[in-house]
Amino acid sequence: MTKSIKICHLYPDLLNLYGDLGNIKAMVKHLEASNIKCSVDNIVLGDRLDWKKYDIFFVGGGQDFEQEILSRELKETGNDECIKEAIEAGKTFLAICGGYQMLGRYYQTWDGKRLNYIGAIDFYTVGGKERKIGNYAFNVDKAGEIVGFENHSGRTYLGSKVEPLGTVISGNGNNGEDKTEGVHYKNVFGTYSHGPILPKNPLFNNLILNTALKTKYGDDAPVIKYTDEYEIKAHEYMENRLASGKQASNNF
Amino acid sequence: MDLKANFAAFSSRLVSSALRKMGRGGTNLPGRIAKKIDSKILTKLSEGLTIIIVTGTNGKTTTTKMIGQILEDAGIKFFTNKSGANIQSGIIATFAEYVSIKNKHGYTHALIECDEAAFRQISTLIKTDYAVVTNIFRDQLDRFGEVSNTLNAIKTAVKNQPEAKLCLNADCSLTSSIVTESTKNEVIWFGTSGPLYKKTANELSDATYCINCQHPYKYHYKTFAHLGDFYCKECGYKRQTPNVRLSKIIKADLESSTFAIDSTTKFDLKINLPGAYNIYNALAALAFARAAGIDDELAKKSLEQTSASFGRTENIMMGNTPLKMLLVKNPAGFNQVINLVINNPKKSQAIFALNDRIADGTDISWIWDVDFETLAKESGKQFENIYLTGIRANELAMRFEYAGFDMKKVTVIKDYDELLDLVQKSELETFVFQTYTAMFEIRRKIAERVEIKEFYD
Structure with missing residues (x-):
């Protein structure tokens, strides 16, 4: 029987900072190349989330104006509780930047104001005055080195029982202090690597897809191993560049 | 102009010329040095001149060039900055280059292409007579931050310049939000009256939700991205009726666009620049002409002569x-x-x-x-x-x-x-x-x- 994966893109109308769609495209591409049927539904403002229908949830980053709308929206629709239930039930999530922060307990602005978030996972974020911006790399068990771009003023601190997604090789990651990057809780993968992390990190893409397949099909789950030369070359370019210590090639 | 300002301007010119001899253009150093010497340099150098600011995310350079052509054809003595010099230091260097102690060149106007953040900075230093805002889009986030930062920079600048005549893109809900009930500035709105393309790329909108009440916008039509005849059913925020309006596209290809304009008078206009974005730039320039009391006929001729800017x-x-x-x-x-x-x-x-x-x-x-x-x-x-x-x-x-x-x-x-x-x-x-x-x-x-x-x- 053909296997299938249903992807839910949470609030693409609000959280669509720079290239988030690339992640959806990357998942679809690897699934289709592996003969696994897939579909993508968008949950937008006003929709009620029926989380049981989906295998993978993607949530991207947003600007402050849109994040504010979203905070209110999640409470009004009760979708914040749905997201928590889905996480606890072992659904697979990829959450990026603002979407990642939102799964934590709260965001404290640098002048002390506290905004409560969904609180699905035990971590919190403190706003900094200085933004951390640049290409960076971190290491993830089972997916090797991941290259991405970070652009955040928030510093995220994980609770004692919560695992990071990876260890920073170059750049800042969660807070620039403890070498942790992102969060890995149950089947949730959270990261600061904004824009499309999956296209040029094909092994990480496969890890996420295989996690969802395993959850859905158990021992019958197929294993995706797809990569192609373009993804690998894009990855290698940045991996080598960071290894040689260069950020932007040079200033103009 | 006092001695300090004069020395600051002189230093800027000297450094510029030295850098040029070394084969290096486009640096911010001369303006930074001048500002170190005299922090009020910009105020002093701009005194008595009519100042025209062109800002917005896209189209600044071309719109500035179009307005420059209009000024030239109207016989107005003006100077302008190079497109790379649109931040504060570059603007200072431009003034230092053209304004001398006795204004011997006789310039009456300065036409300044201005980065949005720089507009906020200089708005406390220069009395602006005309401010043209082309549009507001999401730009490179690592350099400019969120689109709301850009918008707020322009809003602050406009608040600092209540006497400036504004030329604003009516089709852009972000730009249009610069004007509120408390705005005292005179405004000339420019815009369209229908779609501009048969086929369009699918774009993320930078303004899906109403800036006032956060409900989704509706559109009678869109031209591209978030531009078009928008309205909010919830709070009533909507597009202003354009004073300078494109009423019809007559012909458009890879080299040029011909279209009908409804402003103080009605006329057809052919610009030798392709694409809907250049049509908006021409509308912005026409809005300036109207605000400055320059004849449509003259502005039309100028725009028909404008060629493409660098790149x-x-x-x-x-x-x-x-x-x-x-x-x-x-x-x-x-x-x-x-x-x-x-x-x-x-x-x-x-x-x-x-x-x-x-x-x-x-x-x-x-x-x-x-x-x-x-x-x-x-x-x-x-x-x-x-x-x-x-x-x-x-x-x-x-x-x-x-x-x-x-x-x-x-x-x-x-x-x-x-x-x-x-x-x-x-x-x-x-x-x-x-x-x-x-x-x-x-x-x-x-x-x-x-x-x-x-x-x-």
């Missing part, structure tokens, strides 16, 4: 190969160029050059917000060859594969000489899509082959 749909002949130089800096601008190309199918080839230096934006994730899928579908066949180059050519190759281009036609060539050899031999019309620093590099390489205009004109 903005500029045509260069390299041997027998015609090149169309297209500067692409952000997804909104790139998608507009795609709209232009897909609405004018022609056998051709394309170069895409992607750099990630500071001036290009170090974060290239924006290429995923460019609708290459539509370009692949509509123009994949018309492009005989597709060459990818620049520092991040490999990432572009991956993006193109995802977009569905026929990868047999796609070649990554990082060496510009090798690439230009191929292109020159082909004698095929070539679209060159390029980020800022890539354009400088490629243009320099072309200049080694054929004679082209100076960089710093």
Whole structure:
């Protein structure tokens, strides 16, 4: 029987900072190349989330104006509780930047104001005055080195029982202090690597897809191993560049 | 002008000239030195001049050029800054260069292309007479931050300049929000009256939700991205009726656009610049003309003469190969160029050059917000060859594969000489899509082959 994966893109109308769609495209591409049927539904403002229908949830980053709308929206629709239930039930999530922060307990602005978030996972974020911006790399068990771009003023601190997604090789990651990057809780993968992390990190893409397949099909789950030369070359370019210590090639 | 200001201006000129002799243009040093010497330098140098500011995310350079042509034809003595010098230090250096102690050149007007954040900074220093805002889009986030920062910078500047006459894009809900009930400025609105393209790229909107009440906007029509006749059912915020209005597109192709205008008078206008974005630039320039009391007839003639600015749909002949130089800096601008190309199918080839230096934006994730899928579908066949180059050519190759281009036609060539050899031999019309620093590099390489205009004109 053909296997299938249903992807839910949470609030693409609000959280669509720079290239988030690339992640959806990357998942679809690897699934289709592996003969696994897939579909993508968008949950937008006003929709009620029926989380049981989906295998993978993607949530991207947003600007402050849109994040504010979203905070209110999640409470009004009760979708914040749905997201928590889905996480606890072992659904697979990829959450990026603002979407990642939102799964934590709260965001404290640098002048002390506290905004409560969904609180699905035990971590919190403190706003900094200085933004951390640049290409960076971190290491993830089972997916090797991941290259991405970070652009955040928030510093995220994980609770004692919560695992990071990876260890920073170059750049800042969660807070620039403890070498942790992102969060890995149950089947949730959270990261600061904004824009499309999956296209040029094909092994990480496969890890996420295989996690969802395993959850859905158990021992019958197929294993995706797809990569192609373009993804690998894009990855290698940045991996080598960071290894040689260069950020932007040079200033103009 | 006092001695201190004079010395500051002199120092700026001296450093500029020294840097030019060393073969280095476009630095911020002269203006920074002048400001160190006299922090009020800009106020002193701009005194008595009529100041015209052109700001907004896209179209500043071309709109400034159009307004410059209008001023020139109206016999107004003015000076203007080079497009690279649109931040505070560059603006100071420009004033220092043109304004001397006795104003011996007799300038009456300064036409200043101004970065949005710089507009806020200089708004406390310079009395602005006219402020033209082309549009507001999401720009490179690593350099400019969120789109709301851009908007707030302009809002603050306008608050500081209640006497400035504003020329604003009515079709842009973000730009339009600059004007509130408490705004005292006189406003000339420019806008359209219907869609401008048959086919358009799919774009993320930078303004889906009402800026006042956060409910979704509705549209009677869209031109591109978030521009169009918008309204909010919830709070009643809606597009202002344009004072300078495009009433009909008569003809549009890869070289020019002809359209009918309804302003103080009604007339047809042909601009020798393609694309809907240049139509908006012309409307902005016409709005300025109206605000400044310059005749439609004169403004029409000026706009019909304006040619492309450096790298903005500029045509260069390299041997027998015609090149169309297209500067692409952000997804909104790139998608507009795609709209232009897909609405004018022609056998051709394309170069895409992607750099990630500071001036290009170090974060290239924006290429995923460019609708290459539509370009692949509509123009994949018309492009005989597709060459990818620049520092991040490999990432572009991956993006193109995802977009569905026929990868047999796609070649990554990082060496510009090798690439230009191929292109020159082909004698095929070539679209060159390029980020800022890539354009400088490629243009320099072309200049080694054929004679082209100076960089710093």
